[in-house]
Amino acid sequence: MRVVIVTESFFPQVNGVTNSVRHVVDRLLATGHQPLVIAPGPGPSAYRNVPVVRVRSMALPRYASFPVGLPDPVVERTMAEFRPDVVHLASPIALGAIGLKAAQRLGIPTVAIYQTDISGFAKQYGLRAEPAISRWVGRIHRRADRTLAPSTVSMDQLRGMGVGDLHRWGRGVDLDLFSPARRCDDLREKWTRGDRNQVVIGYVGRLAAEKQVRRLAALGDLPGTRLVVVGDGPERALLGRALPGARFTGMLGGEDLARAFASLDVFVHTGEAETFCQTVQEAQASGVPVVAPAAGGPLDLVDHGRTGLLYTPGSGASLRRSVERLTDDAELRSRLGSAGCDAVSRRSWADVVDELVQHYAAVVRTPLLDAA
Template identity: 70%
Template sequence: MRVAIVTESFLPQVNGVTNTVRHVVDRLIQTGHQPLVVAPGPGLSDYRGAPVVRVRSMGLPGYKSFSLGLPDPAVERALAEFRPDVVHLASPILLGAVGLRAARRLDLPTVAVYQTDIAGFARQYGLHAEAAVARWVGRVHRRSTRTLAPSRSSRAQLAEMGVHDVHLWRRGVSLDLFGPDRRLPELHSRWATRQDKVVVGYVGRLAAEKQVRRLTEVAKVPGVRLVLVGDGPERPWLERHLPDAKFTGMLRGDDLARAFASLDVFVHPGEAETFCQTVQEAQASGVPVVAPASGGPLDLVDPGRTGLLYDPSDPRSLGRAVTSLVADPALRGRLATAALAEVQGRTWAGVVDQLVTQHYGAVALGRAGTPLAA
């Protein structure tokens, strides 16, 4: 099968959209399919033998390192020349809308993957455009042949936008990379600074949409050593307000896996996650999780069994949840063990194979398929 992936983000940018596209392309190549990637901004023109078509872009205001794709006739030319069986729209917003229009002109079926709560993103950046953005995103998905959502919460978001025939497609986790065996006692000891300290960490972009300023609540918990893995525009503010925290910068590959596994507790403060991949990665690393009772984590955390959920509307809830884990090593162990068992079957190979057989195949053959059950 020939698959054209029009994505809002790709390497060298590293984020959830990029990582998902990368895993999809890896598996498509491994199983004998032919992918093409269309992406914004400068970067590589070939990924593992798959051509990458680069189109015009601009930096996101307030976050210049994030490239926004712009209307570009190169998108339609690339699709016309490649002649795909299906067009995969990865988190379609701007470039994805261009890809959708081109695909409709060329009479090509589309699979639109909802991955970013862009309306919530706009709210966090104070853009006062949440309603308009939601209408735009809803229109893109309604005009696509099929829409996939990563969680039941994101399905509900799409329903509010008028998108109702939505199918569930979750994310895989790299079980060959993340695991408890990656824990480095010497790294943990270096971070903890004292034997009685519990290392609590956040992994991800240091950006407003992740609500990382709430990590100041975690830093107030007695006995905590806070570690932040990642980078982004909020880092200067966090460094000023968290002088005792450890900032590692962005880590990848084995370094990232070792950092995850060397934590005692993982915290994610953002409540606008459609899935929250880092929760899965922490669980696969054998680390207990604290996440908001909102968005994607609702599907990933069984409260009291595979992690803890806190109430994001309660300014003390996050601190209480972290305190309960800091004070109870046995609880940390039980949550970590149950969560690790839960993620063992969630391989990227299985997830991408499902995408190909159940979703690409259905739209390419013109079959309606079965919508997401309640």
Template identity: 65%
Template sequence: MSRRLRVAIVTESFLPQVNGVTNSVRHVVDHLVADGHTPLVIAPAPGLADYRGVPVVRTRSIAPPMYKSFPIGLPDQAVEKALAAFRPDVVHLASPISLGAAGLRAARRLGLPTVAVYQTDIPGFLRQYGLPGEASVARWVARIHRRADRTLVPSTAAHRKLESLGVPNLHRWGRGVDLDLFGPSHRLAHLHDRWARAGRGRDPHVVVGYVGRLAPEKQVRRLREIADLPGVRVVVVGDGPEKEWLRKNLPGAVFTGMLSGLDLARAYASLDAFVHTGERETFCQTIQEAQASGVPVVAPAAGGPIDLVDHGRTGLLYDPDEPASLRSTVALLARDQELRGELAAAGLRRVASLDWRHVVQDLVERHYREVLGLAAEPDAA
């Protein structure tokens, strides 16, 4: 039987915040516990001190003015105290920038091996919000990852970016999909029909949906480019600071607000097509969730989506630098039902083996154990 590990996860975000970092950490914790490992989570306050029986150490935090719903963890003596008390085999740094940097320093002082997971393009975030400091933050991110024992990147684009910043020892580690939650069986005909016939006219529309945070870094204002396509109804699933602008400028769209769990799975599966607008994604988990839901995908030919969408086979990629490309690509998919079916089927096949259990097992056996100097051990028969 494989040696069971004690894993301390220092994360920049955790519940009650809901985002890509939180979701990845949650799945990692769930499957570490299921496989007999012992995790500890260290995350910014506020929030519960326990997640499904796993202790969560909360540290001091501040809320940035431009994004008050996203607390930033501050360097805190609680990090090193928690690590020293827990005595982990390995420290997992989830999207390290602030709290993760403190976790890295503490781990190095305690002689603990570290695995850093690159997930958020913070310099790009600053650029999108028109804030200063992009170059200095990029250097800071690179410094953190250079000092970690191993950095895991989710995509080819992320690998190239960190490599260009001089970060060594880069390894690909993708993301899983909750195949127990997302699937075509959750499609609700009455929900689809309500969306398809909402608003103007009686003829049903092709339902094209966006799912995710409604924020500038997701470039959601580009949804306006497809909102008036003949025969198309846009459905927006999510919440964020761009919500009011979108409501004003997409008067014919349907807004569901933020959804989770089964409600989210039903929303995905009830779409005719899924579109993603952000071109600075390091991965783009919503693409995989749409594919798992049996929905054809349209995404930018940039960043993480390039690894997730084989153009013309498992989805369609548009050129984000070509003003008409998003609109023409969605129009092509909207008028070709047969193409939608082919892309949906191929996308579903692509994610069929990408369940989170196998992805977390890969994290443990190939990455945690290698930084510990342990050979990967086979599971018990």
């Protein structure tokens, strides 16, 4: 099958959308399909010999490292020349809307992947545009032939927007990379300055307003603990002041990231606008107990009291109580970590992308009429 993937983000940007597209491309290649990527630039023109066609872009205000695709005739021209069987719209909002129009003009069926709660993010940046953004997102997904959403909450959001032909499609986890076996005593000793009795509490992800990392301040004075923050982003300097006792590692990838995950004793996620929350899965695959807000994607990923703990969204006191339960109870940490690891053991990217290909095949066989 020939697949054009129109994505709002790709390398050199590293985020959830980029990582998902990368894994989709990897599996498509491994199973004999022919992908092509269209992405906002600048950036590499190929990934693993797969063409990456770059379109005009502009920097997003207050998030300069995130380029937004602009209308560009190269999108439709590329599709016409490549002649794909299906167009995959990865987290469509700007470039995805352009790709959708081009695919419709050419009569190519589309599968749209809902991945980013743009209206929720806008709220965190103080933008009063939630209703307008929701209308725009709903319009895109109503016009796609099929929409795949990662969680129960996101499916409910899309149903409320009138989106039809809606299916649940989660995310895979790299089980070869993330593993309890990656735990590293030397790294822990570096973090704790040699105090092996300290419980290491960690956050992994972008340091941006929508992730609400500042809420980790509720844990700053927990006795016998060390706070580690893995990642980078526009709030790095602010967080350095808000979390003066934390160890900031900067952005990590590959085996360095896997070692960091597995070397934590407790993983904490703070953001409440997650349609899925991939870092929860990666922590679970690493055998680390998870504490996450009872909102969005984590509601599907964390079975409270069995594979992790959920706390009341927006409550620093609830977050602190949940983390204290784990810092005070090594047996509970071990039990939740093991159960979480078992829960994700059947969520490989290979299985997840093979499921995605079945959705491609469904729209290729029976393209739907415009639902808008």
